[in-house]
Amino acid sequence: MATTADFRNGLCIEMNGEIWSIVEFLHVKPGKGAAFVRTKLKNLRNNRVLEHTFPSGIKIDLARVERRPYQFLYKEDATLYNFMHTETFEQLSIEESLISNPGLMKEGQGVEIMYHVDTDTPLTCEIPPFVELEVTYTEPGVKGDTATNTLKRANVETGAEIMVPLFIEIGEKIKVDTRTNRYAERVK
Numbered sequence: 001m002a003t004t005a006d007f008r009n010g011l012c013i014e015m016n017g018e019i020w021s022i023v024e025f026l027h028v029k030p031g032k033g034a035a036f037v038r039t040k041l042k043n044l045r046n047n048r049v050l051e052h053t054f055p056s057g058i059k060i061d062l063a064r065v066e067r068r069p070y071q072f073l074y075k076e077d078a079t080l081y082n083f084m085h086t087e088t089f090e091q092l093s094i095e096e097s098l099i100s101n102p103g104l105m106k107e108g109q110g111v112e113i114m115y116h117v118d119t120d121t122p123l124t125c126e127i128p129p130f131v132e133l134e135v136t137y138t139e140p141g142v143k144g145d146t147a148t149n150t151l152k153r154a155n156v157e158t159g160a161e162i163m164v165p166l167f168i169e170i171g172e173k174i175k176v177d178t179r180t181n182r183y184a185e186r187v188k
Contacts, residue, residue, distance in 0.1 A: 004037040012044070015052075019044045019063045019116060019123060024126040027056070044114070044123040045149050047097075064117035070125075072109045081105075083113065083125070092122070099125040101178045103160040106133065130175050132187050133157050141166030151183075 002013075007025045014020075020041040029035040035056035042049050054060070070083040070092065079096040094113070096102050105111070105127055114123045138154035151163040154174075162176055164183045173187040 002062050003079045004054050004056055005045060006091075007037060007039065012065045013041075014061040014063045019065075020050070023049065029056075065123065066117050067112045068115060070111050070113050072105050072107060072111055074107060080123075085112065086110070094122050094125060094135070098122060099127070101127060101181065102114075104131050104158055104178050104181070106131070106158050111185055127178050129178055130184060131178055132173050132175055133160075133162075134173050135164070135168060135170055138164065138168060138170055140169070 004027075007022055009022055011022045012019055013022070020104055023042050025037055025039040025042040027035065027037050030120045037054045037056055039052050039054065040049060041052055045057060058166040069086045071086050073082045073084055073091070074182075075081050075142075077095065080093050081096060081099060081102065083092050083094065084090070085092070092113070099105070109127065109131065111125055111127050113125045115121065116123055133156040135154045136157055139152055141152065150166055152166055154162050154164040154168060156162055156174070156176070162174070162181065162183055164174060168174060168183075168186065175187055176182065
């Protein structure tokens, strides 16, 4: 058991038979009345986001979760992905719906899979915040169009489409932010 004083971003709690992760929270002490905590919670099973207000000091049930290192092996069919635990070498297949941004995953990439300890079931699969990918196709940039922040479409080695600046060419490696699906910088 914990209280609202233990809230922090990423903390997993059990509420209404579901497992929720705290995305953000705010302790509020109004001038009149009791204090409360306003939170934004993300359901780890279906990725639904919910805003919920807790009275300050209320007891909550913590969900026991564990993050385990895995390596992406291959995509089996349209929605099934195969991973290997990097320490025990056991293999695991999970659904695409559990993976954050699967379009940016390449074979051999390291990921973290979050497990519910009590039931030993995978909850989410998180890829690193930035990945380095090679551009496989993009239109050539027009000389002189660099005065503004103009972007063009580019396909990367995983098949995903990213918007990149005009100076990016085919064969270059770029760093992509997996949380926003945007170009971050060119890799030298």
